[in-house]
Amino acid sequence: MPQPSNPYVPSPARVEEVRPETPDTKTFKIAFCDDDCRAGFSYRPGQFAELSVFGVGEAPFSITSSPTRNGFLEFSIKRMGRVTSALHEMIGGEQVGIRGPYGNGFP
Numbered sequence: 001m002p003q004p005s006n007p008y009v010p011s012p013a014r015v016e017e018v019r020p021e022t023p024d025t026k027t028f029k030i031a032f033c034d035d036d037c038r039a040g041f042s043y044r045p046g047q048f049a050e051l052s053v054f055g056v057g058e059a060p061f062s063i064t065s066s067p068t069r070n071g072f073l074e075f076s077i078k079r080m081g082r083v084t085s086a087l088h089e090m091i092g093g094e095q096v097g098i099r100g101p102y103g104n105g106f107p
Contacts, residue, residue, distance in 0.1 A: 010052045010097025011037050015090050016072065024079045026088055027064065030096060031072040043067050044105020051075060051083070052097030059083040063101065073098070 017029035030051075032038040043049075043063055052058040059081075065074035079088045087096075 007099065010050065010058070010099045013073075013096050013098045015092050015094045015096060018090055018092055021076060025076060026079075027074055027076045028087060028090070029065075029072050029074050030098065032098065033095070038071055041073075041101075043101035044107075046105045047101040047103045049073065049075075049098050049100030049102065051087070052099070053083050053086040054095070054097065056086040057083045058097070058099075060102070 012033040013030045014033055015028055016031050019027045019029070021027055032041060044067060046062075048060050048062045050058050051061050061075045061077055063073055064076045065072065077084055077087055079085055
């Protein structure tokens with residue numbers, strides 16, 4: 001299952017690691033739950049994805065990992081509002097949703 005046929009339905013993913021960067025910014029390492037989704041997701045530098053925290057909301061975030069590193073995505077996120085605060089409470093193992101990639105990348 002590469003991506004859901006409905007582009008408005010997020011693909012389930014799991015938070016594998018949470019790394020504090022500064023007092024208000026953390027980097028989240030996230031991998032799709034489905035192996036085909038994980039293998040088939042590609043993006044270019046500069047693109048972003050919609051990250052869903054189920055029961056809280058969804059927000060757009062830049063993908064901060066290199067597209068040459070396969071199997072996971074990283075997002076460096078500053079605590080600012082409801083969605084980012086919910087993400088900052090995570091310690092790893094939680095399920096989130098991902099839609100994308102969106103935006104114009106660059107070479």
